[in-house]
Amino acid sequence: xxxxxxxxxxxxxxxxxxxxxxxxxxxxxxxxxxxxxxxxxxxxxxxxxxxxxxxxxxxxxxxxxxxxxxxxxxxxxxxxxxxxxxxxxxxxxxxxxxxxxxxxxxxxxxxxxxxxxxxxxxxxxxxxxxxxxxxxxxxxxxxxxxxxxxxxxxxxxxxxxxxxxxxxxxxxxxxxxxx
Numbered sequence: 346x347x348x349x350x351x352x353x354x355x356x357x358x359x360x361x362x363x364x365x366x367x368x369x370x371x372x373x374x375x376x377x378x379x380x381x382x383x384x385x386x387x388x389x390x391x392x393x394x395x396x397x398x399x400x401x402x403x404x405x406x407x408x409x410x411x412x413x414x415x416x417x418x419x420x421x422x423x424x425x426x427x428x429x430x431x432x433x434x435x436x437x438x439x440x441x442x443x444x445x446x447x448x449x450x451x452x453x454x455x456x457x458x459x460x461x462x463x464x465x466x467x468x469x470x471x472x473x474x475x476x477x478x479x480x481x482x483x484x485x486x487x488x489x490x491x492x493x494x495x496x497x498x499x500x501x502x503x504x505x506x507x508x509x510x511x512x513x514x515x516x517x518x519x520x521x522x523x524x
Contacts, residue, residue: 351461357433360414361395369394369413380406391416399440418442419473434466434485439473445497449482472507474523492522 359366376382377390387404395414401421409429410416416432418424419440427447430436434452438444456465467486474492477483481495489495490507498513505511510520 346460347462348460349462352463353461355463357464357466360412365394366412373409378407378409382406391418425479432469433464435468437468437470439471439475439491441474442471443476444471445477445479445481447480448477448495449480450477451482452485454485492520494520 372390372394377387384403384405387408388398388402391404391410391413392398396410396416396418398418399420399422402418403423405424405426407427408424411430411432415435416430417435417437419438419442421440422438422442422444424430424444425446425448428444429449431449431451431453436450436452444450450469452466452469454465455462465485469483469485469487471477471483471489472491472493475489476494477489478495478497478499480498482500483489483495484500484502487501488504489501490505490509492508493505494510495501495505496510496512499511501511508520508522509517511517
């Protein structure tokens with residue numbers, strides 16, 4: 346039986362104090378996610394809050410990032426409309442990575458075996474050239490290999506080797522390297 350009132354944040358480090366967290370939430374929910382905010386301003390805001398962002402990065406509107414200071418994005422990566430980077434732990438996106446519309450990268454989970462439902466979080470890494478397609482979900486502790494594809498609507502709960510396509514029906518097959 347779960348004892349949800351016993352849940353605590355013991356052992357979890359948000360990485361910044363409450364004032365910075367509150368300021369980020371205010372900025373994210375007003376300016377950062379707005380359709381009228383230029384992409385370059387979104388990148389500047391992420392950097393201002395501690396994200397390590399490469400050159401030529403495109404961040405579209407309605408993108409949510411829980412903690413910018415736990416985000417690293419390589420050169421020329423794209424993050425599409427409505428993507429959600431729920432990064433209780435670090436998320437690293439390589440160069441030329443595409444995270445499509447409404448994709449979810451979720452580093453947080455709970456230990457379903459523990460009565461107190463304690464956190465069981467782990468980082469996510471997406472290597473260079475990989476594509477997380479529309480409405481795909483990548484779960485905690487997963488590494489997406491170089492030029493791999495997580496297909497639209499797929500849920501990825503284990504590492505995906507380079508040059509591999511993972512589809513919504515849990516099939517995997519090789520893909521050709523982009524030209």
